[in-house]
Every structure is written in structure tokens, then in C-alpha cells.
Amino acid sequence: MKDKKGKKGHIGFLHAFAGLIGVWKSEWNFRFHSFAALLVIIVGFMLSLTIMEWVLISFAVGMVLISELINTAIEKTIDYLKPEYHPSARFIKDAAAGAVLVSAIVAVVVGLLIFLPKINILL
């Protein structure tokens, strides 16, 4: 099916995957958080999480990766539009980085609340 621009719908997915691969290749932080997510999923299977625990972990992990992707898009936009030093560029990049930090802290808190009691039972 074609959209308003006459492009086939699936082309958008190809661009989205290209975006994911591009960010994966260029951003160390995105690779680090992706590996952390994989580790969390492996440990989740080992500890037999409940459906509700998987839902919470999925949201927490998803939020970190999504915020990394948006942060990268914002960084690249600023580098493209304002490569030289500017206080507003600094503010925008710092705010975007702050979003990643908040999502990472929330993910760690969710992880600790779910995993710590289970690990305590095993020990």
C-alpha cells in the first residue's frame, strides 16, 4: 500500500532499521545499554519472572533504549545545525542526556526491586 508521498509502507521500516543500525554502530552508550538489556533478559529467564515483572522490565529497558535513540537524534541535530559552541546547544544536549540518565535510574530501581528479593531467596 502506498502512502501520501507515493512510497510503499514497508520502506519506512527499512529506514527505521537503518536508523537502529546506524545508532548501534556510532553510539557506544546504545551498545552498552543494549548489552545490559540482553543481560537483564537472560537473568529474567533464569529467575522465572512473572508476566507482570516482564511487563515492568520491558517498559524499563524499552524506555532506556528509546531515550538513547532520541538523545542521539537530538545530538546529531544540534551538531548539524550548531556545530560551534553555543549555550543553547549545551542546554539542549544536557537536557537530552538528562532524559537518558533519568530513564537509566528508573530502570536500575525497577531491576533492583524485582531481582533483589529473588536473589535473596536463592542465597
Ligand SMILES: Nc1ncnc2c1ncn2[C@@H]1O[C@H](COP(=O)(O)OP(=O)(O)OP(=O)(O)O)[C@@H](O)[C@H]1O
Ligand atoms: N555545540 C555545543 N555548544 C555548547 N556545548 C556543547 C556543544 N556540543 C556539546 N556540548 C557540551 O558537551 C556535552 C557532550 O556533547 P557531545 O555531543 O559530545 O555528546 P556526548 O554526551 O559525548 O555523546 P556522544 O558520546 O554520543 O558524542 C554536551 O552535553 C554539552 O554540555
